[in-house]
Amino acid sequence: MRALSSFCKASGLAMNNAKSEIFFNGVPEDIREGIKQVTGFREGTMPFRYLGVPIKAGRLTKKECSTLTENMVARIRGMGAKKLSYAGRVTLINAILNTLQNYWAQMFIIPKSIINHIMAIYRNFIWDGSPDYHRVPVVAWDKVTLPKKEGGLGIKKADVWNIATVDWHNYSPPADATWVWKNICKVKENLKDGFHDSKWTMSPKGYSIKGGYDWLAPDQTTLNWTAIVWNNWNIPKHSLTTWLRMHEGMNVKSKLFRFGCCADDWCVLRQRQPETVDHLFTSCVYSWKIKVAMFNAYHYFIWFQRNNARINDWLQRPEVVAVRIKDDIKRRVKQKCRAVVDQSDLLWLQNVVLV
Incomplete structure (x- = not known):
């Protein structure tokens, strides 16, 4: 509490004790009560939300991650997206919806069911302007998620992007780490062949999310018509x-x-x-x-x-x-x-x- 008080005096940022919570693990009841009395904090329970994302020690459930897809659906419904052209919908996915996903992807390995739901929202939105399934897609999703030079629309695969965002090379989790942390740490195994002498071989500047995604995504043949279709001068x-x-x-x-x-x-x-x-x-x-x-x-x-x-x-x-x-x-x-x-x-x- 003295440290928090010193930070307040130095920064001018005051803490609201009534809105603050404290979390315990393996602490006897009498000590818990003493700490709460000294701090004025109330005891919180897991899971809780911080900056819009769920915080817990165990496995994240579909229900706890549903906020991500709900926010995506709300953005689509709130922007008159039904009236956008195909090109406008693709732009909205890359500029806004993918940003929402990226925020979560840098902190968690998102459950597979949520990843599938995100891909369904993207697919339905492109072809019908709605997050719900109403129309049969006219182009296979595997082609849509290819880079533009390979004949796709450049929309990122949510599962591959998730892995690319949380990679690091020389780290191993402790034995008593939580399930969430251990699951995140497994990601580096997918990219270990991309490092040589602890350096990321895809770029002299070091590891980047885009470099990791390109490493994980299957390499396809560049098509000769893509440069004409996706030139910057085109509408x-x-x-x-x-x-x-x-x-x-x-x-x-x-x-x-x-x-x-x-x-x-x-x-x-x-x-x-x-x-x-x-x-x-x-x-x-x-x-x-x-x-x-x-x-x-x-x-x-x-x-x-x-x-x-x-x-x-x-x-x-x-x-x-x-x-x-x-x-x-x-x-x-x-x-x-x-x-x-x-x-x-x-x-x-x-x-x-x-x-």
Whole structure:
């Protein structure tokens, strides 16, 4: 108590005894009562929450970790996320939801059931704008969680990220450590081959969470189309639409017809041919008239016009669509040119102008 008093005088931070708790382990009852009388603290019970996370000596249960997924669901429902595009939802996951998970992941090995629930929330949110399951995913989750250069969306696998966040190399827990602590310490075994002479071989700067994640994640082949799809000059919703096309994730009429969701499989862009992905983006006459536009903008606007034709039964003239594409790209270039542009982006833009 003298130490706490000295800290208060030095820092100006006063402790509220009435809101403070003290925890005992193996202390006789009479000594407990004496300590509580001297300190004015009330005795707390395990588990308790500190800075929003559960603190306990034993195994964390699904119920005790449910706050994490509840906070994720609350963020989704409270931000009008249903109205976001696919690209907006991916951005929200990486910028906000993954931050919530990362906060917990640096302190605990999150129970597998919660990890699975987090992945389900991410998956449902991307494809339907809701944390609940309403729609069948159009692209396999194993592909979604790949890095962008390998054909994915760059969303981190929650279980692998959890392991990467709590690693350290030269530490062993004492024999009397709690289950939680021992479980966390097991993580380093997953990464021990990444160290050489106690140095992290993935980077000369030492261990990083991203380096650990890349070490644990399976290495895939870099695909030749990813640099075009995910270039910084592209509008995100255009890139996401192209990405769906590359993974055959679009619900064209040929696919819907097989499941009995529509009366026929004719192309809705006024072409008497079956509407497949290849037809819609390659051989459809209407599509050919718009192909002078940029690669990613082309995929986005064709898909937009196709949905308008199917749902609202109207089409814009190809000339009008081309103008809209040019306007969108022009605005994007102006927006990027206000910011700091690196040499690779300038080279990419020069190549586009030459084409």
